[in-house]
Amino acid sequence: MPCVAHLGEVARNYERLRAAGIGVIAVGHAPPAIVERFVERERVPFPVVTDPNREGYKHVGLGRVSVWHFFRPRIVLNFLKLLFRGEKIRRLTHTEDVFQLGGDFLIDRSRTVLHAYPSRDATDRPSVEAILSWAAG
Amino acid sequence: MSEERDTLPDFTFLRANGVAVKLSELIELDRTLLLFLRHFA
Numbered sequence: 043m044p045c046v047a048h049l050g051e052v053a054r055n056y057e058r059l060r061a062a063g064i065g066v067i068a069v070g071h072a073p074p075a076i077v078e079r080f081v082e083r084e085r086v087p088f089p090v091v092t093d094p095n096r097e098g099y100k101h102v103g104l105g106r107v108s109v110w111h112f113f114r115p116r117i118v119l120n121f122l123k124l125l126f127r128g129e130k131i132r133r134l135t136h137t138e139d140v141f142q143l144g145g146d147f148l149i150d151r152s153r154t155v156l157h158a159y160p161s162r163d164a165t166d167r168p169s170v171e172a173i174l175s176w177a178a179g
Numbered sequence: 180m181s182e183e184r185d186t187l188p189d190f191t192f193l194r195a196n197g198v199a200v201k202l203s204e205l206i207e208l209d210r211t212l213l214l215f216l217r218h219f220a
Binding site for chain 2: 046048049052059060062063064065066067068069070071072074076077078079080081089090091092093094097098099101102104138139140142143144145146147148149150151152153154155156158161164173177
């Protein structure tokens with residue numbers, strides 16, 4: 043839920059990002075059929091692709107967390123905040139790994155990483171304002 | 180990743196229709212936010 047909420051925030055600000063010269067590519071790790079359902083449901087204005095072997099995740103150092111991670115007070119509180127904001131809890135398919143962490147990486151045309159933001163926990167994502175500041179800096 | 184100014188390999192991803200696509204083929208602008216999701220739920 044937190045990363046889909048983040049994706050929604052990025053989608054709502056897509057034109058602002060593009061105006062700042064920033065394109066967006068969303069990467070998951072589920073099978074393509076799950077991506078297809080997601081794209082039909084969310085209709086985000088940028089490419090959504092999948093990395094089933096998680097080569098990209100591994101390369102940028104995105105690890106996995108344990109089940110106990112989700113019982114930390116801060117994580118529980120952040121999930122509750124999202125629920126109060128109206129975000130929905132959707133059922134995971136058995137093909138998805140809830141313990142995988144995500145992250146945001148600003149790269150240039152030659153794929154050099156200009157800014158790396160690996161999520162510290164399951165609810166940790168940068169704001170759109172922060173992403174815009176990375177590009178400005 | 181060893182340092183921030185790492186250059187990513189030209190990863191091969193799969194589109195929703197199962198067709199392979201290189202990261203370099205998806206890059207349109209001078210800057211790209213590569214957003215790695217935890218999952219699609």
